[in-house]
Amino acid sequence: MNVAVRASKRKKAETRPDPADLLAWYDRHRRVLPWRALKGQRADPYAVWLSEIMLQQTTVKTVGPYYVKFLTKWPTVEALAAAPLDDVLRAWAGLGYYARARNLHACARAVVERHGGIFPADLDALRALPGIGDYTSAAVGSIAFDLPAVPVDGNVERVVSRLFAVEQPLPAAKPAMKQLATALLPPERSGDFAQAFMDLGATICSPKSPACGLCPWTEVCVTRARGDQEAFPRKAPKREGKQxxxxxxxxxxxxxxxxxxxxxxxxxxxxxxxxxxxxxxxxxxxxxxxxxxxxxxxxxxxxxxxxxxxxxxxxxxxxxxxxxxxxxxxxxxxxxxxxxxxxxxxxxxxxxxxxxxxxxxxxx
DNA sequence: TATACGTGGAT
DNA sequence: TATCCAAGTAT
The missing domain is CATH 3.90.79.10 (Nucleoside Triphosphate Pyrophosphohydrolase)
Structure with a gap:
């Protein structure tokens, strides 16, 4: 094989992030989580939804026991819908953001009443349910149904802002970041791509001391090349509450x-x-x-x-x-x-x- | 667009 | 100790 042929088979030097590189990384390093389907298996939409609600602004470690408790107590959305709200609030106690528990219950009932107990494989229909916003509709849609959507959470915002050196501060930059993240979506494996994006942010592209040497996108990361990756994402100053x-x-x-x-x-x-x-x-x-x-x-x-x-x-x-x-x-x-x-x-x-x-x- | 809305762990 | 921040949503 001559030199020219070898060069054509070698991966072309990329200037922008290749989703295939992220998916390949995910296939090797994906985290094992209680709500996550095993490789190649299909996720249960109810389990995905339950976990996504609990994970809003809440760490994986904290959610673990609550998730197991809820899934044991109420294995299906019908079971959860049939439960008294007070039982749900008692089970949720300690997890915080209690509107989530009230909306969780309302959502379960809405799924039963509007959709016959089956979570809709439709982003707009998901988005219309109580407690499901932009992020969660995209998360459930992609992870449970492989719909073409990218859930943009804090992890994804961090990764994207560093990849492209987004100067606009959060939260104003949310729409721009969603645009950038969505532009990377590959034609297949939406669910894996979503989870890979978040895993990358959670384990490699961390807020402090990111492990850029292990990142599949390190060579195409604008801030990594400059060395100021920890300064991203930019954030608007928040005022502190009074005692x-x-x-x-x-x-x-x-x-x-x-x-x-x-x-x-x-x-x-x-x-x-x-x-x-x-x-x-x-x-x-x-x-x-x-x-x-x-x-x-x-x-x-x-x-x-x-x-x-x-x-x-x-x-x-x-x-x-x-x-x-x-x-x-x-x-x-x-x-x-x-x-x-x-x-x-x-x-x-x-x-x-x-x-x-x-x-x-x-x-x- | 800005603010209300919990809690615990990491640094 | 102080600060940040974690798979956000509703209004």
Whole structure:
């Protein structure tokens, strides 16, 4: 074979990312995940959808046990749709972003009612379901049905922004990044391509110290060539939330129960369970804290516990002062409240901030 | 377009 | 310790 023929068989020097290189990398290095079909096997749309909802803004490690719990408890979308919302919220407790749980339940019911219990193999129909947005419709569509779509998550944004040195900051750059990512979509293996893209971002093209030497696209990466890959993606500065304060009241009844209530239907931690407390404000006055205490027929002697419970929400940090009180057996709960067994708290729909409060009061 | 919406782990 | 950020969506 002469030199000219050898040259023509050699891979041409690429100037732009070749999806085939990413797929070849994926075939060797794909992660094994509970919701991911084995190589060559077909993914269950219900399992893909469930995992994608849980994975929104949530790490793979955190999702693992919740995913297994949900799939065991509700193996099909029909089973999930038939469950009471409260059961779903209790199972979701601790995972955060509780609107996801409410939408998960609503979506399951919509799939049963609108689509006969079968997830639609259609991007627009998926996108129309509760809790399914641009990302998730593309993820379920590509992974479960091999529809030609690219789910653009934080991983993909990072990879694309580095490959092409996208100067526009996020989140304004989202449409441009989606365009760039979608332009790379190969004619086949959409689902593998989507998962490969995300795997690459999660394991190689990491936020800090990316392993560029192991990247299948290292030779076509604009920022890699310049050495400023860690400066991407560009991001608009975000303002930090202001500290808020509040009081929480842990009321123990002598028969081993604690007073709980449900949070309002909308807003922060909507429809989740909590102990009674004050509003959470910037200018909370410790002297008036007891104004927010629940009232009973008997007078309660409140014990202000030492220390406080600190918790950080996405948009503000919270410091709660905890008060402990005791009431006699037979005391009636105030309106909206109920007495819950202390040894059954694990099964309540308590967000973690409330678990911290209860732990602060009871683990002593 | 900007903001509300949880939590935990990595650096 | 402080900051970032993780398979985003709804409004």
């Amino acid at each position: 808020r304060y509040g009081a929480a009241f842990v009321v123990l009844r002598d028969d081993g129960r604690v007073l709980l209530r449900q949070r309002p239907e909308k807003g922060l931690l909507a429809q989740m369970t909590e102990v009674p407390g004050s509003d959470w404000t910037h200018d909370f006055d410790a002297d008036t804290a007891l104004d927010a205490a629940p009232s009973f027929k008997v007078k309660v002697k409140w014990q202000k516990l030492t220390g406080q419970v600190d918790h950080v929400f996405t948009h503000f940090p919270l410091a709660l002062t905890v008060y402990l009180g005791h009431v006699p057996r037979g005391t009636v709960a105030p309106k909206g409240g109920r007495w819950a067994r202390i040894d059954g708290l694990a099964d309540e729909a308590l967000p973690n901030v409330m678990r911290k409060v209860l732990s602060h009061a009871l683990d002593r």
